[in-house]
Amino acid sequence: MKTGWEQVLARYGQDLTMExxxxxxxxxxxxxxxxxEQVPDEMTGIGWLDGRLWLYLGMMSLETGDTLRWQERRFQVRSCRPYCLGEQTVVFWAVLEEAKEAAS
Known part of the structure; x- marks a missing residue:
């Protein structure tokens, strides 16, 4: 049986793909x-880089450096930690940043 949080994610959550x-x-x-409400960004030799951080709330624990794809964009995990009620983990809270492509 799914928990209430899993049911909410199944109905309203976004699909991300692990890479x-x-x-x-x-x-x-x-x-x-x-x-x-201003987007933190940085000017580089190839243009502007989006400096926003992204929030992940999900049932899967992520590790620092893991990569997720969402809507053809890649994101890397900066940190992740569980949130618990009593002894049970309810959700994992993570902060991600858009992955920077390696120069070729």
């Missing part, structure tokens, strides 16, 4: 809110 491997993960995934 490599292609495993599908359902989670709430969105940019973290910024107090100033």
């Amino acid at each position: 490599p491997g292609g495993q599908t993960v359902q989670a709430f995934f969105q940019p973290l809110a910024e107090k100033s």
